[in-house]
Amino acid sequence: MADHTGDPQHAQDTWVDEAMARLSTEQKAALLYGADPWQVRSPGSLHLHDLVMTDGPNGARGVTFHTGVSRCFPCETALAATWDPDLVAEVAAAIGAEARSKGAAVLLAPAVNLHRNPLAGRNFECFSEDPELSAQMAAAYIAGVQSQGVACCVKHLVCNDQESGRHTASSEIGDAALRELYLTPFEVAARAGAWSIMAAYNKLNGEYVTEYPWLLTTVLRDEWAWDGVVVSDWYATQSTAKALTAGLDLEMPGPSQLRGDKLLKALETGELSSEDIDRSARRVLRLLHRTQHRPMTAPPADPAALIREAGARGIVLLKNDGVLPLAVAPGALIAVIGSGADAGQPQGGGSCQVNPPYVSGPLSAIRARLAPDATVEFARGWADQTRPRPLTAQDIKIEYRLRGAPDSEVLATEYAVSLSMSWFNSVLPGYEPGDLAVRVTACIIPAENGVHQLTLAAIGHGRLTVDGQVLLDQRSAGGRDVIFDLGRITQRADIALEAGRPAELVIDYEPWSESGLLRLQAGLIPPAPDPAAAVRLAAAADLAIVVAEHPHGVETEGVDRPHLGFDPAQNDLISRVCAANPRTVVVVNTGSPAAMPWADLAAAIVQLWYPGQELGESLADVLTGAVNPSGKLPVTFPARAEDAPSWPYYPGTEEEVRYGEGLAMGYRGHTVPPAFPFGFGLSYASFRLGEASAAAMADGYQVTVPVTNVSGRDGREVVQLYARLADDRPFLELKAFATVHVPAGRTVPAVLAVPASRLRTWSGTGWRYLSGPVEARIGTSSADLPIAVLLGA
Known part of the structure; x- marks a missing residue:
């Protein structure tokens, strides 16, 4: 095809015209659905790369879940807490470059749904409760990612603001609130030039978003003059002809369920016209051209330093009675306490998760920063005994064989970074899931003596052994409710382990053939720590730092949080530490608001969010004053969940979610003074x-x-x-x-x-x-x- 020069828009339009003229109807139709879970095939005659997509927004995972590593960036709420679009654009450019390194041309990000209710499980993936702040952050994020020639797919259009009922419920909302609040970030994103937008699962005022012509055509195309591609959320497409004519260009994932041959059949019967197919095919071709002919700017030279800076800039200092920044006298004893103090959670859960190359923990970073002047001692004090973190272990090997032939030839071997594994549609290319048996082997080395709990969750049949002893045998058919909440099917077994002594773990897994997303996860819960020992350490210390966080899997896609608070035992530990040492700093590592019944007792409170892989370094920068805190809350922190204006209408039912608070959402509608107001943040x-x-x-x-x-x-x-x-x-x-x-x-x-x-x-x-x-x-x-x-x- 001709290499047109001059006006870029004219060159693009000319290229699309020429490409359309060369494609058959079948080739055009094949552009309108995924060929596999992550990509759309480009017609061979066009000599272009396939259109590969990857999850975001706090990194770019690529097309595999459990093999390979990806940089973990701050979550969107942490980015919004910087209130700095220029910094967000720089971070997004690094994420765009990461997507490119994974071979992806479309990043499924940013998420611009609003934090309508503080309990929504996926709030951490979104910027703010306010449409103006969300819109400006979104525009900056889009500019950064697309500077790398990677398309943003802005999600989830629209009013997909909670996990409860997200697949089935109709978001019932008035015109003013819809236009002024929930559509505003999408409008700004569209006018900022986002190359694609994702249509959500839910209904809007009774119509599925994926087949709602008023939204996908009248508003998006006609009013906003947007020319990008509308992509379905994964499995959100509801129909063949109705969805396409409404404006849904691309069905994901593949293999197609409602397009493919069904498109051609609808064309034969007159349900669709060739113009319907051509219209969407042109848009997909335009996206292909944009992602492969766009000049790229240089990405940030040091992504790790940028992650650290952005993480620190997003930290919000909520309270400070003069204990911060840390001024440590020689010989001082610093107590570091909490379940998240040694490792810490860099990210929330669900489809946004990446496997970072490392995570800087608070304990090691604080030790490195304060030594040798101070002695830093650690006591866990509390650890959740119900939700295990996935096991990380040495040399995790995954072997694939034919089912029923355990000693047969190994068909393929992979290596994972943790014992949390997922497969989408295909376990091994060329084989059906029901034909395969998977064996996972790992060497686990416990850090503590005592009785541990091993856990196993498998969509299919999983059997776990340690040193040849069968401990768990678990079967589950999976289902929508358990995909992101494996706690529903997790089994447990006690085992006595010795610190430092290796144990051989083997999991034999037979995938369930009927599930599109297969998951296998093993975890290890160490012995319950002694809170009294942590309180004694705090009492003896010159200063105490407590890191509080939710258990793994509480803030995640698929489920909403059950309440605003921490576990009562964790709250009790924090209160006792604060009482034992009046110079206690509480670090809250959550992606959305948490109730703080001990707030009056703490000398300082630091909101960390989920700041990515440089978690410890970012935190230490702020605690020591190397970075002066400047973050501001992008969401209101209510004292109680019941104080949120949306509370009377939340979560609704599986059929309907009523946005009864209207425009008085978030800080606009708070009649009870919050614990900390929207936009608040202290400084040194x-x-x-x-x-x-x-x-x-x-x-x-x-x-x-x-x-x-x-x-x-x-x-x-x-x-x-x-x-x-x-x-x-x-x-x-x-x-x-x-x-x-x-x-x-x-x-x-x-x-x-x-x-x-x-x-x-x-x-x-x-x-x-x-x-x-x-x-x-x-x-x-x-x-x-x-x-x-x-x-x-």
């Missing part, structure tokens, strides 16, 4: 905001606020502008923000752009743009807005 520096000035611009307003650092420490401040868009609204709404670095003793202007498009309300038939004076208030959180300014006065 002190700032003073001066008088704001507003000037009319061609497309809105520009507001300038002088920010003075009145302390002796350099730092960053996030200046936030909230506006009241109508007299009958009892709340202010975030409409602009700016993050400024201010050296000690200096004044730096914060410049906030407020485009007219942000000052609009949905009237029922269309947008109403405000022309008169708009009341705005400026400050450093949604609850601290001392400066008033009129826009358009």
Whole structure:
């Protein structure tokens, strides 16, 4: 085909026209569904790479779940807590480069659903409860990823804001809330040039999103003038002709269930026209061209350093009674306590998970930073006894044989990084799952003496032995409810193990032939730690650091959290440590809000989020003051789950989720003072905001606020502008923000752009743009807005 030069858009359109002219109807139809779980075949005559997709958004896993490693970046909530689009774009460029290194052209990210309720299991994958903050983060993320020639697939369109009933429920929502809140990040993403968007599982006001022409065509194509590809969430396609004519371009995953020959049959019967197929085929060809003919910018040179910086910049200091930054006297004893203090969780669970090359743990990082001046001692104090972490072990080998022939030739051998394994559709290419037997062998070396619990969960039939002794024999047919919540089928067995002594573990696994996603997971729960020993250590120490986190699998795709709090025993440990040592720092490593009944007892509280593989280094940077904390909450932290405005309507039923709070979602609707408000975050520096000035611009307003650092420490401040868009609204709404670095003793202007498009309300038939004076208030959180300014006065 001709190599067109000149205008890139003209060259792209010309290439697509020529490609369409060369393809048969069958070839065009084959572009509209996956050939396998992760890719769409490119017609051989076009001499292009296939269109390979990979999960995100906190990394790029590639097309395999349990083999190979990928860098683990901060979760989206952690990125949003930086309130810095430039930094997010830089991180996203590194993720885009990682996707390229995996051979992928489409990254299934970012997720821009809103944190409507703090218990939603997948909140950590999304940016914020606020559409403005989410939209700006999304635009920056898209720019970064697509600078590497990798398409973003923005997900999950729309109102897929919880895991309960996500496959079946209809999100029942009014026009104003839908337009002003939940669609806003998608609109900004579309106008920012995202190359693809993912249609969600759920229904919207009674219509499945994947076959809703009003959403996929009228809004997305006609109103927003978007020209990308609409991809179904995996198995979300509901029909053949109806979905395609509604605007669903691509059915995933493959092999196809509702397209393939069914498309050609619908064409024969007149349910579809050739124009229907051509329209979507053109869009997929455009995506192929964009991902293979786009000039790429240079990715960040040191991704690990960037992960560390972004993780530290997203940390939010919630409380500080002067104990931070750490000032350690020679010979001091520092107690590090908690189930997550030695390793820590770098990420949440579900399809976003990657296998990082390493994880920097809090304990090792704090020791390295404070030694040799201080002695750092560790006591776990509490460990969850119900949800095991997947075992990591030495030399995990996976061998594939024909079922019923245990001594037959090994068909293939793989090596895994943990005993958490997943296979999508195909266990081994060329064989049916029911024909195969899988043997997993590993050497486990326990760190503690005593009675441990080994656990096993298998979709299919799994048998686990240790040193030749059969301990577990488990069968399960799987199903939608257990794919991401293996706790429902996990079996356990006690075993006495000796610290440092190797034990040989073998799992013989026969996959269940009827499941599209197969999973096998083994875990090891060590003996329950002694909380009294941890309290004694804290009492003897000059300072205590407690790392609190949810058990593995609590924050994950597939299930929502059962409650806002930590395990009662973990809360009790934290309270006892705080009582034993008034200089206690509590580090909260969660991806969304957690109740903190011990907050008044703690000297300092640090919200870590899930910051990726450099977890410990990022935390140590902030605790020691190497990085001055500047993160701000992208979500409200309610004192109780019942205080969330969505609580009366959450989670709904399997058939219906009613968005009864309307526009009063998140901080807009809190009638009870929260534990920590949206936009809040402390610093080791002190700032003073001066008088704001507003000037009319061609497309809105520009507001300038002088920010003075009145302390002796350099730092960053996030200046936030909230506006009241109508007299009958009892709340202010975030409409602009700016993050400024201010050296000690200096004044730096914060410049906030407020485009007219942000000052609009949905009237029922269309947008109403405000022309008169708009009341705005400026400050450093949604609850601290001392400066008033009129826009358009």
